[in-house]
Amino acid sequence: MKNSEEGTRILWLYLIMFLWDFDVEAQSLINRAPYFLSGGDMARFSLPEDTKVGAPVYRLRGLDPEGSDVHYSISGEQLTVDRKSGIVSLLRPLDRETIDLMEVIISITDEGIAGSEPNTVSLRREIPVLDVNDNAPEFHGRPYSFTVAETTRVGTTLFSNITITDEDGGVNADIMLSCAADKDNEDVCSTFGVVAEKISEGEYVGIISLLKPLDYEQRSGYSLVLKATDVASEPSARLTAIANVAIDVMDIQDQPPIFLNSPFSATVAEATAPV
DSSP states (O other): OHHHHHHHHHHHHHHHHHHHHHHHHHHHTOOOOOEEOTTSSOTTOOEETTOOTTOEEEEOOEEOTTOOOOEEEEOSSSEEEOTTTOEEEEOSOOOTTTOSEEEEEEEEEOOOSTTOOOOEEEEEEEEEEEOOSOOOOEEESOSEEEEEETTOOTTOEEEEEEEEEOOSOGGGGOEEEEEEOOGGGTTHHHHEEEEEEEEETTEEEEEEEEOSOOOTTTOOEEEEEEEEEEOOSSGGGOOEEEEEEEEEEEOOSOOOOOOSSOSOOOOOOTTOOOO
């Protein structure tokens, strides 16, 4: 009886070992999918628009559960990837003003085992193109000129038909407007005030107002130079545009006639005939 029970236990032991080996072998034949590693899947990745063509910009990284080699690919026309190393490089120049967001599909592929097909895992990624201050402000509708009466009150808005744009984004598209004077017009910036009023991102209206009274008899015209400068974070990267404004002062009848060398006197003989 003991021998029979011992033999049954041994038989069950062999059966369990056989089933265990079979399960392990079956699992080893299952080709599990590869996966991207955190920090190697292009999550939250962006690219400045001044990146040089050919420059390495990222490295895709992933693993295969079976330890086989993996290969990488990326869609689109802007980027390329070395299929073995995962190094991503820029293929074509970027211009945020043309394309501000790249959409790509990144893929990782393993090698098939025991005749199985390779597995491929793909992820869709959106890559923002970051702005670089590469566009100067631009004046539209030049040349500028207007006429102002010499009796115009101080503080009056004189001219606002000045449109200024900047194609960059963010602070690179914010504009400061200032007045510049040359040697022949040193008082122009103390006579006229200039300011830029924001309409939308990258679009402003320039406004010229009167700061001091005018006098046609002393000066009949001015030449004002406008300077539009963006406010890029790095002062050395700021760009400027210049426009000229011709201002004519209109004469107003504000001076009575004046007799010169008065008083006048004359002597006439009493027999003088009328003229």
